[in-house]
Amino acid sequence: xxxxxxxxxxxxxxxxxxxxxxxxxxxxxxxxxxxxxxxxxxxxxxxxxxxxxxxxxxxxxxxxxxxxxxxxxxxxxxxxxxxxxxxxxxxxxxxxxxxxxxxxxxxxxxxxxxxxxxxxxxxxxxxxxxxxxxxxxxxxxxxxxxxxxxxxxxxxxxxxxxxxxxxxxxxxxxxxxxxxxxxxxxxxxxxxxxxxxxxxxxxxxxxxxxxxxxxxxxxxxxxxxxxxxxxxxxxxxxxxxxxxxxxxxxxxxxxxxxxxxxxxxxxxxxxxxxxxxxxxxxxxxxxxxxxxxxxxxxxxxxxxxxxxxxxxxxxxxxxxxxxxxxxxxxxxxxxxxxxxxxxxxxxxxxxxxxxxxxxxxxxxxxxxxxxxxxxxxxxxxxxxxxxxxxxxxxxxxxxxxxxxxxxxxxxxxx
Numbered sequence: 512x513x514x515x516x517x518x519x520x521x522x523x524x525x526x527x528x529x530x531x532x533x534x535x536x537x538x539x540x541x542x543x544x545x546x547x548x549x550x551x552x553x554x555x556x557x558x559x560x561x562x563x564x565x566x567x568x569x570x571x572x573x574x575x576x577x578x579x580x581x582x583x584x585x586x587x588x589x590x591x592x593x594x595x596x597x598x599x600x601x602x603x604x605x606x607x608x609x610x611x612x613x614x615x616x617x618x619x620x621x622x623x624x625x626x627x628x629x630x631x632x633x634x635x636x637x638x639x640x641x642x643x644x645x646x647x648x649x650x651x652x653x654x655x656x657x658x659x660x661x662x663x664x665x666x667x668x669x670x671x672x673x674x675x676x677x678x679x680x681x682x683x684x685x686x687x688x689x690x691x692x693x694x695x696x697x698x699x700x701x702x703x704x705x706x707x708x709x710x711x712x713x714x715x716x717x718x719x720x721x722x723x724x725x726x727x728x729x730x731x732x733x734x735x736x737x738x739x740x741x742x743x744x745x746x747x748x749x750x751x752x753x754x755x756x757x758x759x760x761x762x763x764x765x766x767x768x769x770x771x772x773x774x775x776x777x778x779x780x781x782x783x784x785x786x787x788x789x790x791x792x793x794x795x796x797x798x799x800x801x802x803x804x805x806x807x808x809x810x811x812x813x814x815x816x817x818x819x820x821x822x823x824x825x826x827x828x829x830x831x832x833x834x835x836x837x838x839x840x841x842x843x844x845x846x847x848x849x850x851x852x853x854x855x856x857x858x859x860x861x862x863x864x865x866x867x868x869x870x871x872x873x874x875x876x877x878x879x880x881x882x883x884x885x886x887x888x889x890x891x892x893x894x895x896x897x898x899x900x901x902x903x904x905x906x907x908x909x910x911x912x913x914x915x916x917x918x919x920x921x922x923x924x925x
Contacts, residue, residue: 585620586704587639590668592616600660604628604636611660612641620670621662625705625766628661635664640702676803677794680711684792686743686804692730696720697800699756700747700781703764703771714771716745716783716802717761731797740824741812742786745793745802749779757781757884768808772821772837774887775880777864782887784837787811818916819908820845821885825920830895832904832922838888840908843881846915847874848905849892859897863890897924 589598597615601608614621619641626638641658702717718731732755735746749755757773764771769787776782785791791806814821814836822836838845849857849872858871865877865888878886892904902922909915 585670586623586706587637587667587669588620589614589616589666591666598662598666600639600641600662602660604638604661605630605634606632606663608661612658614641614662622704623667623669624659625764627664636661637664637667675706675708675711675805676713676715677805680708680713680805682711682790682792682805682807686736686745686791686793688736689731689734689793689795689802691732691734691748691797695730695732697732698754699758700761700773700783701758703761703773705764705766705769705771710807712769712806712808714764714785714804714806716804718747718800718802731795731800731802734793734795734802736793739784739786741809742784742788743791743804743806744785745783745804746776747781747783749781753779755779755781757880762884768810769806770813772814772885774837774885775878776887777879786813815918815920817918820906820916820918822906822918822920825904825922827922830893830924832892832894833889834892834904834906834920835887835889836906836918837885838878838906838908839880839882839885840878841882843878843886845876845878845888846907846909847876847890848872848907849894850903850905852901857897857902860893861890862893866890892922894922894924899924 592598592614594616597613598619599610600612600614600621602611603609622640624638624640628636628638630636638661639659641660697718697720699719700716701719702715704715704717706713706715733748735748737744737746747755757775762773769785772782772784772786774782774784785804785806787809788806789809791804794803794805795801796803812824814823816822819839820836821838822834825835826833847861849859851857856872861868861874863876865879866874867877868874876888876890878888880886894902900923902924903919904922905917905919907915907917
């Protein structure tokens with residue numbers, strides 16, 4: 512399967528002033544693309560007539576046919592572009608961004624990632640993954656890289672021929688675990704795709720193996736399921752190598768109704784947390800390397816987030832607060848402090864895996880991954896010795912920048 516690798520690569524791209532303009536060559540580093548702007552969910556669509564599902568040999572397709580999803584599903588196509596012109600996909604939102612690809616209006620389809628941005632001219636730009644092998648790429652993707660870019664939303668339209676996996680999206684079962692083959696060769700989580708229908712949504716999670724002939728045609732590994740506050744957790748156990756890579760754009764998915772964090776769990780497993788959902792069920796398509804979660808959205812609650820730090824609502828037991836969440840700090844390290852209403856740092860007992868205490872009131876917590884993939888963190892703060900009042904536990908990713916992403920988790924001592 513073509514088109515996957517780590518997204519953090521240095522690319523030589525061409526900068527074009529307009530669709531048919533001359534290009535000048537420049538070098539730029541591609542950003543990891545982890546800041547998400549909540550986007551309006553894709554419109555509900557009507558299922559097409561029943562057709563035979565495509566075979567794995569068919570390669571890329573533009574529809575999910577009844578019975579099984581395909582490898583990379585296109586959700587949008589080029590619109591409002593003359594037949595003798597092209598639509599530019601750019602590395603940054605806006606007409607002045609470095610050119611990534613030229614999309615022919617007659618052939619090009621693509622995946623909308625859910626991210627939008629407003630350019631300086633007021634136009635809305637969509638972040639997309641290119642899934643048409645005929646698209647003319649300005650840059651040359653390395654093996655396993657998903658070509659991606661930004662396009663002006665005015666020149667796009669959704670593809671309406673998408674049907675639910677299995678023929679319907681009525682959630683009638685429960686999320687069941689999957690017992691995989693111990694010799695499973697999957698070692699990468701490569702893609703997330705959210706499809707929304709009337710009354711139900713489906714999340715498609717795609718895995719692959721880096722060195723396989725087909726990359727998708729092997730048995731899925733073990734997948735555990737468990738309920739978490741406000742959602743569902745899938746935990747994919749690592750292969751014999753002890754490590755399961757998470758490649759962009761499979762790191763996160765944010766819309767107005769659901770948030771999905773793909774994070775490293777303890778022991779090297781990958782946790783896929785669906786937050787803001789109500790009932791859910793799971794299906795496993797081992798021969799295509801995909802996990803399908805059908806669910807009904809509940810609309811929250813969601814973690815409190817500032818860029819690379821996201822904290823769940825805390826829980827308390829006998830004066831001991833458990834603080835947990837997701838972070839992708841540069842050096843897998845979050846600075847933590849407990850502060851009163853006057854912003855004074857307090858010396859309180861703390862505990863948990865990865866906690867390092869440096870002095871009175873000064874401590875940090877290690878996350879299970881860093882930078883490219885969300886890591887999980889969890890620790891305990893003992894407030895039983897504090898007087899009644901309102902406090903905050905401040906989490907800061909200050910290892911890579913001065914103006915650090917910071918999240919305050921409020922706690923109240925009765």
